[in-house]
Amino acid sequence: MIAETVCSAVSAAGLGIAVVTAYRKRFLAAARIAAYSLVPVGLVMTGVVGWAADTTFSPTAWAGFALLGGAWLLFATTRAVERRSGGTRKERKAAKAAQREAVAPAASAPSLGEGARPAARPATTPRATGASDDFSDIEAILKKHGI
Structure with a gap:
């Protein structure tokens, strides 16, 4: 009863302010x-205020x-613990297996990275003049990267 009266008073005051x-x-x-x-009166009329x-x-x-x-607290706690521990055992095992399979066993040496085997330095060749000069620079760059 009091809640309905308060809501009606608030609505009347709001309508007065709207008129001004x-x-x-x-x-x-x-x-x-x-x-x-008008919202408080509507809530009173629908019964939400009484409920x-x-x-x-x-x-x-x-x-x-x-x-x-x-x-909710239990759900939040279990999520936090799961994130902190890195997931379940099955998820961790699958992640380790995927990490091992990341490098193909029959991959060529350049795809394994620079640490796989040291690249041999090509012997310096005298620079040619003219149009082949441009290609010798490109060849040197390609040999330097092992291509």
Whole structure:
């Protein structure tokens, strides 16, 4: 009963403020204030306020909210522990297997990286002149990278 009276008073005050705002020729703001002030009366008429008031003063409802909070806390804790430990054993085993299979066993030496075997330095050749000079630079670069 008190909740309905408070909601009605809030709506009446909001509609009064909307009238004053409209009198000042701010019609868009007045319409917005009127819309907000009609919400409490609408909630009273649909019964939401009565349900909320009954739920607020019910020890059973508070016990239910406590159980929901405990369940959420358990979910959050298990997620945090799972993330910190790196997942389940099966996931870790699969990750290790994938890591081992990352390099193909029959791969050529350049695909294994520079640390696989030292690349032999090509002997320096005298530079040619003319058009072949450009190609010798490219050849030197390619030989340097083992291609």
